[in-house]
Amino acid sequence: DAGVTQSPTHLIKTRGQQVTLRCSPKSGHDTVSWYQQALGQGPQFIFQYYEEEERQRGNFPDRFSGHQFPNYSSELNVNALLLGDSALYLCASSDRGSSYEQYFGPGTRLTVT
Amino acid sequence: ELKVEQNPLFLSMQEGKNYTIYCNYSTTSDRLYWYRQDPGKSLESLFVLLSNGAVKQEGRLMASLDTKARLSTLHITAAVHDLSATYFCAVDRVQGAQKLVFGQGTRLTINP
Numbered sequence: 001d002a003g004v005t006q007s008p009t010h011l012i013k014t015r016g017q018q019v020t021l022r023c024s025p026k027s028g029h030d031t032v033s034w035y036q037q038a039l040g041q042g043p044q045f046i047f048q049y050y051e052e053e054e055r056q057r058g059n060f061p062d063r064f065s066g067h068q069f070p071n072y073s074s075e076l077n078v079n080a081l082l083l084g085d086s087a088l089y090l091c092a093s094s095d096r097g098s099s100y101e102q103y104f105g106p107g108t109r110l111t112v113t
Numbered sequence: 114e115l116k117v118e119q120n121p122l123f124l125s126m127q128e129g130k131n132y133t134i135y136c137n138y139s140t141t142s143d144r145l146y147w148y149r150q151d152p153g154k155s156l157e158s159l160f161v162l163l164s165n166g167a168v169k170q171e172g173r174l175m176a177s178l179d180t181k182a183r184l185s186t187l188h189i190t191a192a193v194h195d196l197s198a199t200y201f202c203a204v205d206r207v208q209g210a211q212k213l214v215f216g217q218g219t220r221l222t223i224n225p
Contacts, residue, residue, distance in 0.1 A: 033211070042117075042201055042215030043156070056212055090155060092213075100144060100211060104156040 002027060004093050004105035012111045013081050021076040021108045025093030032074040033102060034066060035090040043090055049074050050096055078110075086112045115140050117204055119216035127224055129191050134219045136185040136202035145185045146203045146213065147176050156201065159187075192223045 005024045013019050025032050031050045035043035045058040049068035068074045072093075078085055088109050092102035116139040126132050136145070144163055148156040160169045162178035162185060169176050173196065175188045185202055199220045203213040 031211070033213075035213070040218075042203075042218050043213070045212045045214070048212065058212070094211060096211075100205075101158065101161060102211065102213065103158070104148075106155045109153075 004029075004091055004103050006089075006091050006105040006108050008108060009106070010109045010111075012113060014113055015081055015083060017081050018077065018079045019081060019110060021078075021089050021091075021110070022073065023076070023091030023093075023105060024073045025091075026103050029093035029095050029103070030072050031094045031096045032068060032072065033092045033094070034074070034076050035092065036060070037088040037090060037107075038084075039087070046076070081112045083112050086110060115142065115204065115206075115214045117202060117214050117216040119200075119202055119219050121219060122217055123220050123222075125222045125224065126189075126192055128193055131191065132189050134187040134189075134200055134202075134221075136187070136216055138183050138185075138204045138214075140183075141180075141206075142183075142204035143206045144204065145178050146205075147185070147187055148201045148203065150199045150201065150218070152199075159200075189221075194223050194225055197221055197223045 007022045033048040034046040037043040047057040048055045052068045063079045065077045088107045090107045091105040094102045118137045147159040160176040165180040167178045173190045178185045199218045201218045203215040205213050
């Protein structure tokens with residue numbers, strides 16, 4: 001049973017570019033949440049997707065957007081990248097109907113130069 | 114706004130010693146989580162505490178929750194080098210979309 005997977009593992013982008021990160025939830029999970037973890041900080045909630053809709057959003061600008069597909073996988077898009085967007089981006093999945101616990105993926109390390 | 118504070122933020126200790134990490138949160142919360150993170154890695158779930166007075170233990174780690182004081186502790190007994198990592202506590206609420214609010218993390222270094 002595969003756990004949460006994310007791709008790519010590492011990514012280097014230039015300021016002003018756009019990036020797309022991908023996440024496949026754990027088998028049987030229907031909810032995907034995204035978190036940003038800056039170096040030396042705790043993860044911060046970006047948003048959560050359920051039934052292909054954004055259900056809740058943290059304090060992140062509109063440059064951060066997402067999508068959930070019918071197979072429950074999800075994408076995180078960041079436009080007009082800033083140096084401050086450099087971070088580890090974590091995806092977490094859960095089963096909204098039966099479990100509160102979130103399972104985290106390995107993360108994508110984004111470096112903006 | 115729900116806020117979570119951990120202390121200490123950095124902790125260096127000798128093998129064999131005991132120590133406690135504290136996690137305070139600002140408003141009523143439904144669930145308290147402890148995670149471990151190794152450098153460059155993702156989060157590993159350690160404990161989930163659901164009710165006042167809850168205590169869970171795994172190996173040399175024991176977590177407890179006092180909802181009245183809005184305080185959770187992670188106690189390390191007879192520390193070993195393999196426990197060196199960053200430990201995070203996080204809280205969330207049952208209503209609405211599940212949104213974890215994390216503390217700043219405690220970087221624990223255990224020296225031989």
